[in-house]
Amino acid sequence: NRSVILKRHVTGFPTEDDMEVVTAAARVAVPPGSAAVMVKNLYLSCDPYMRSRMTRHLEPSYVPDYVPGEVIPTFGVCKVVESGHPDYKAGDMVWGMTACEEYTLITNPESLFKINHPELPLSYYAGVLGMPGLTAYAGFFDVAKPNKGDYVFVSAASGAVGQLVGQLAKITGCYVVGSAGSDEKVNLLKTKFGFDDAFNYKKEHDLNATLKRCFPEGIDIYFDNVGGAMLDAALLNMRLHGRVAMCGLISQYNLEQPEGVRNLACVVTKRVRMEGFLVTDYFGTYRKFEEETGGHLKEGNITYVEDVAEGIEKVATALVGLFHGHNIGKQLVAVAQD
Ligand code: NDP
Numbered sequence: 001n002r003s004v005i006l007k008r009h010v011t012g013f014p015t016e017d018d019m020e021v022v023t024a025a026a027r028v029a030v031p032p033g034s035a036a037v038m039v040k041n042l043y044l045s046c047d048p049y050m051r052s053r054m055t056r057h058l059e060p061s062y063v064p065d066y067v068p069g070e071v072i073p074t075f076g077v078c079k080v081v082e083s084g085h086p087d088y089k090a091g092d093m094v095w096g097m098t099a100c101e102e103y104t105l106i107t108n109p110e111s112l113f114k115i116n117h118p119e120l121p122l123s124y125y126a127g128v129l130g131m132p133g134l135t136a137y138a139g140f141f142d143v144a145k146p147n148k149g150d151y152v153f154v155s156a157a158s159g160a161v162g163q164l165v166g167q168l169a170k171i172t173g174c175y176v177v178g179s180a181g182s183d184e185k186v187n188l189l190k191t192k193f194g195f196d197d198a199f200n201y202k203k204e205h206d207l208n209a210t211l212k213r214c215f216p217e218g219i220d221i222y223f224d225n226v227g228g229a230m231l232d233a234a235l236l237n238m239r240l241h242g243r244v245a246m247c248g249l250i251s252q253y254n255l256e257q258p259e260g261v262r263n264l265a266c267v268v269t270k271r272v273r274m275e276g277f278l279v280t281d282y283f284g285t286y287r288k289f290e291e292e293t294g295g296h297l298k299e300g301n302i303t304y305v306e307d308v309a310e311g312i313e314k315v316a317t318a319l320v321g322l323f324h325g326h327n328i329g330k331q332l333v334a335v336a337q338d
Contacts, residue, residue, distance in 0.1 A: 001027035003071040003101035004315045009056035013254045013323055018054065019072070019316040027103040035085045037109045039078035041098055042338060044312075045126040046319040046331040047160070050074065051253045062278065072100040072315075077115070077125045079338060085109045093118060093338075095125035100315050102335060113286060117294045122338070127330035128297065128304040129290055131279055132160035135247060137289045138282040140168050143245040143275050144221045148173035151215050153234060155201075156225035158185040158305070160330035161247060163193050164293075165223045167302050170194050174221070177214045179230065181325040188328070192303060207233035218242070226251045228259050235263040238272045246276040254323055305329030 001024045010018050030036050053066045053073075066072055076098040080088050088094070088109055096112035098104045106112065115125055127133060139161075140146060152169040156162045157178025166189065169176040177197045178189045189198035197214055204210040211219065211233050218239035224231050227249025234244070244267075252258045267274055282289075296302040307327040309318040312335050321327055 001101055001103050002312050003099070004312060005070060006054060006066045006068050006072055008068050009065070010051070010054040011256065014051060014054055014320050016316040016320055019319070021313050021315075028105055030082045030084045030105065033084070034107070035109065036105055036107045037080050037085050037088050037112075038082040039094065039098060039104050039106055040081050041076045041078050041102060041104060041335045043077040043123045043126045043308075044098070044100055044315060044333045044335055045075040045130065045132075046315070046322055046327075046333065047075065047131070048248060048250045048253060048322055050319060051323065071104075073097060074100055075126060075131050076335075077122050077130075078104070078112075083109075088112075093122065095130050100312070102312060113290075116287075116290060117298075120294060120297055123306055123308065123332055123334070124297070124304065126332050127160055127306055128164055128302070129293060132330060133164055133293055134282055134286060134289050135279040136161045136164035136168060137293065138279060138285070139223060139245045139247050139277055140165050140221075142282070143277045144223060144243045146172045146174055146221055150174045150220035151217060151239070152176045152221045152223065153211065153215065153219045153237075154178045154195075154223045154225070155230050155234075156180070156248075156250060157195065157198065158188050158193075158329065159225065159327065162223070162225055163189075163305060163329065164302070166193050166195050169221075171296070171301060185325075185328060188305065192305065201230065208236050211237040221245065223247060224249070227261075228252055232261055232263045235261070235266040235272070238266055238270050240270050242270060242272045244272060244274040246274060250323070307331050309333045311335070 077095045080092040093115040094112040152174045154162045154165045158180045178195045179201045186198045186200050189195040222234040222244045225248050228251035307329045
């Protein structure tokens, strides 16, 4: 059973050398009498929040820190190979919290979700039909509360979360602009995901002016995946009673000292509602999201781009690449065939 372990806690940008592939002599079986399940991991998810878990926090974080020397937990799509739990049997396809290894003993199988639409690509359950998809859906509909005709801005727009937010906004009848870090990604936003406009933030020297150009009337909803300078520029461009859905701040995750937000006064003067949210609070609503989004995928109303690395030895490269914008679409690692 090959596993990816964290070698040490990380400061600054993570590197491939912070992780290592190790081989255990044999995989453990489900202990007699236990309600655990053994899964074979098919797809492992690489997600930005994993960077936070690589830090050794002095104050307790919202998720436990990874432990050096231990296998790295992550979301994944898996096949049950052995079960001590009455709700699962060998052969069931599931997604949920597993770990970066070939086989994982899951001691709390209640946290897993059975896959209801095996006719869709299985990998979707680590992306558009998994945690990032639910993040986009919950953050857009429940936190940002869109209205038809709203002006919507999405950052990291071609990524796992952003590409779905933009498409949900279009389905809702909004005007949508996305930012991304390369011309190739900008092209995807405009040609594949149906964004009304998009720009490469790395080529813009004055983000405030860029957003004024893209949103002459101002922004009703900013779905923030990056924080930092983009958030500051967006605040200057919010309309009265606009909403900022604070999904993530990837521009800050590797900084020793997070940047300050200078334009917070706009929240007061424009009566903006800025609200953070965590997808974990929405897992109870998963089935409704799965049915609705699965329907859109089958009808072709939503499309999804994935960046699939092959083999467990690619986990470290794929994960580190997120913080340099190497992924085009949802970053996954394919570990095994069904
Ligand atoms: P992505 O698939 O979008 O991958 C990360 C992308 O972030 C990169 O491809 C890169 O795209 C961009 N990026 C990296 N570094 C920077 C930087 N310094 N400044 C600006 N952009 C940068 O990731 P996800 O869609 O999975 O996640 C998007 C955001 O949502 C993250 O902040 C994540 O933490 C957050 N999140 C929050 C959840 C919640 O419950 N609140 C749940 C899931 C995700 P580019 O080339 O465009 O720069």
